[in-house]
Amino acid sequence: MWGRISAPDRGLGRPAGSLCDLTPCRMKSDVCVQSTNDFSTVSKASTASMGYFTDPYQKYFISRVCRRSPLIHRGYCIRAQAVTHCLLEFFQDTASSPHRQVLSLGCGFDSLYFRLCGRTGTPGSTCIWEVDFPTVVHRKRLLIDQAEDLRSLLKTKAPPTGCNERGSLVVDSQDYRLLGVDLGDVGALDAALDGAGLIWDCPTLLLAEVVLCYMDLAQSGDVIGWAAHRFPHSRFVLYEQFFPDDAFGRVMVSHFESLNSPLRSVSVYPRLHHQEQRFLQKDWLRCRVMDMNEFSVSCVPQSEKLRLESLEPFDEFEELHLKCSHYFILVASRGNLAECPVLRPLSGMEGNDFPVIPSLPSGGTVLVKPLSSAITGLRRFGHRSCLVSDCVIITTGGFGEGDGKHQRLRDLHLLLQEEDTWGREVTTSQWDGRLLHSLSPLTSGDILVLGGRFSPSRPADHALILTYDQETGAVTVTQKHVCPELRRWRHTATEVSLCGLLYLLVFGGRWVESSALLDAAFLHTRDLSLAEVPVVGVAPTSCHSHSSCGWAGGAVISGGLLASGTPSGSITVLAPGHSHFSWERLDTTPPLTPRYSHSSHVVGDTLILLGGVWIHAPGVPGLSLVDLISGHVSEYTINSARLEWPLMLHGHSSVLLPDKKRVVVLGGGGTCFSFGTHLNEQPILLELPYPT
Structure with missing residues (x-):
């Protein structure tokens, strides 16, 4: 699988040997949890090197920068934005305090202290405390020792020393303390912090980024309760995963289990309100939590989003929204700090309310049936499919197994029905490698391939005409300039x-620049030249990844990003009218769940919407039927119990069979962060x- 977490120490300096060498008695799962620090460090350094955020120090904790994918960069960027937002709120709300503290639990190789140097007030007003496994902090101290740019920022009372008599204090600076303690032992953690001089009653922010989720549930609960009782004026900032129930969540949970670092809390606290209650029940006075999609809408300025889009080509919107709908930022407060609101929108963004659509009641369940397991050539996404005869489905392009x-x-795929069973496939090497194109059956019998891309910076510059020979089963491909x-x-x-x-109505889509969304155009089907067609009414807002299908001589456009x-x-x-087309907005009752990367069909006066991506994890669309006359919406839950694998209904294609009673869903899925x-x-x- 692409993007697996690297082995311990890969891409990192190894000043003290491997993790296994340093911790011969450590449980294997603890070693695997520590290895997640290595992947995270490389990813943060790569994200910073691309300009997503400013961090000139993270690079000192790796041996070399290994460039990650744009999707990884976006995911780590939104994480950094959320944590930074919470830190700045804390500093703002405690500006008048003579002393304040940040305590990072499970700090890993994060460069928090070095990033904050010079930003948090007068010298000595803020102290950064970091805690992690002894093995991790010893490695971190040695890497700090080796980098002059890091050492020079330490306001040390003496040169960094190896250990104090307790064996826990590894770096003892005027405003930075690094301790090696297992968080699973709250008593040892309390004693180590107390012995190192932590001030319990001053304003304190406790930070835990993807840490508690790896701990035993009783131990993580002890940490939350200990923090509430030990710090009278404090905030607890938690960033980690949630919602294991859908297909993306299942892949996420399975991934960490395969690494022997299971997410222990995600099944017990699967929803945001469960996480909120988790803290309130441990005596935190206030708690606010939001997933990362909501944070992005509410707290990241549009100007910053545009800046990020300019850094590198990006076209993995589904995967980013799904990742962000499975991670959250939580802020719990006590004492004086409970009087201040948290996760506040930035100035000028107060009106950016996060769109919340209540889950529609299900009108029933639709059971899906897998076709023959012998069909292996349709494991892909970003492709397109359509019928070329009553018993042949053609699929073109996409990203998948090859x-x-x-x-x-680079293949054309034919799925054939024989004796009422769709079980035979034929492939030919006639495809040019484009994906995210359109595939349109024409009245002439030909199939038009329009647009698509080879990469986010390289669009396809010509159309293709596909002609299927019913006698021989051969497909002819002809290029056509547009x-x-x-x-x-x-x-x-x-x-x-x-x-x-x-x-031919061509609507929406993307161009090389991320923010460029394209308008509608009409083509003559005979030569694909632009046509002047009279249209009245308000056209749909420009978007991409929507769906469109024919109805009564016109078209129905749904969803989109x-x-x-x-x-x-x-x-x-x-x-269509007597002399012109009209754009007509259909009001739905109840309101339709927003979506994109879905598929659609029309049967009679019923619009069928299948799957797609929505930015709330619990609201991932299933099957929706929309009456195109009345606007009434009926929602159906898709039951995939007969499948032995998670069913992802985005990036797929679907074909309405000639009987109008069944739909074949082909491919689907994506890169899951x-x-x-x-x-x-x-x-x-x-x-x-x-x-029917």
Whole structure:
């Protein structure tokens, strides 16, 4: 799998030998937990080197910078933004205090102290305390010793020493203390901090970034309760995972289990309100928690988002939203600090309310059936599929398994029905490697491939015409030049008709610049030239990763990802009239769950929406049926109990079978942050839950 956590010490300095050498009696799971520090350190250094945040010091804790993927950079950037936001709030709310403290629990190789030097007030007003396994902090001290830029920032009373008589204080500076203590032993932690001179009754921020989740539940509960009783005026900032129930959550949990560092708290505290109650029940007075999608909408200025988009090409929106919907930032408060609100929106962002759509009641359950396990060529995402005959489905492009590795795929895939079973596949090497294109069956019998990309900085510059021969089963591929305005991806192309003439409605999509969203265009189907077509009404807001399908000579456009970075819940109909098209917004009841990266079909006057990504983990869409006349929405839960693997319904394609009663879902999945790439194992068959 792509993106697995590296082995201990990979890419890092090894001043004191490997973890196993240093801790021969340590339980294997503890060693594996410590190895997550190594991956995190390399990722932070890579993110900083790309300019996502300013940190000139993290590089000293690795032997060399190993460049991570844009998705990893975005994930670590939002984490740094959230933690920094909480730190700055704490410093602002304690500005009048003669002394304050930050206590980082499970600090790893984080460069917190060095980043904060010179930012936290007058010398001596703030002290940074860091605690981690003795093995980890000994390695950290030696790396500090080796870097003059780090040593020069320490306001030491004496040169850094190895250990005091307790064996816990590893760095003893005027405003920085580094201690080696196992957090699982609260008594030892309390004694070590007390012996090192920590002041218990001054304002203190306790920080735990992806730490408590690895601990035994009783031990992590002891830490939360100990902090509440020991620090009368304090805040506890917690960043970690939640919501293990959906497909992404299952992949996440399985990943950490495979590394022998299981997430011990995520199943007991699976939702945000469970985490909130966890702290309130341990005598914290106030607690606020939000997932990272909400934090991004509420607390990250649009100007900063635009700056980040300019740093490097990025096109993994689904994976980023899913990652952020499974991580949270929590701030619990006691004493004087409980009187101040936390996770406050920045100045000028007070009106940026996070969109919350209540979960719609389910109208029932739809059971999915896997097709033959012999079908292996559809493990991919970012592809497109359509019927080329009643018993043949063609699939083009995508990212998935090829030649034993994950890559852009270069095959045309045919799935054939024989004796009422979709069980045979044929592939031909005729594809140019593009993905996120559109695939449009035309009245002429041809199939038009428009747009797509080879990378986020390299769009496809010509169209393809696919012709399927019913006699031989062969596919002919013909290149066709198009105007530059049509070089886009994550768009849709739908055949429509007006006054007896056929056109192709091309809507939305992305261009090379991340923030560039494209408008609608009409093409003549005969030569793909731009057409002047009269249209009245308000067009849908520009977006990408929406879905479009034909209806009554026009088209129905649903969902999509807006320039704001939030999904759309709109449905807009392009309706043909006597002399012009009309854009008509459909109001739905109840409001439709916003989504993107979904698929859609129309049967009669019913719009079928399948899957997609929404920015609330508990609200991941299943199957929605929308009455295009009344706007009534019926939601159905998809039951994947018959599958032995998590079913991800984004990045997929779906085909409505000729009987109009069943849908075949092909492919789907994505790169799940650093947890590996998940690909749906095989196509599935879904019975539509309405009478025909």
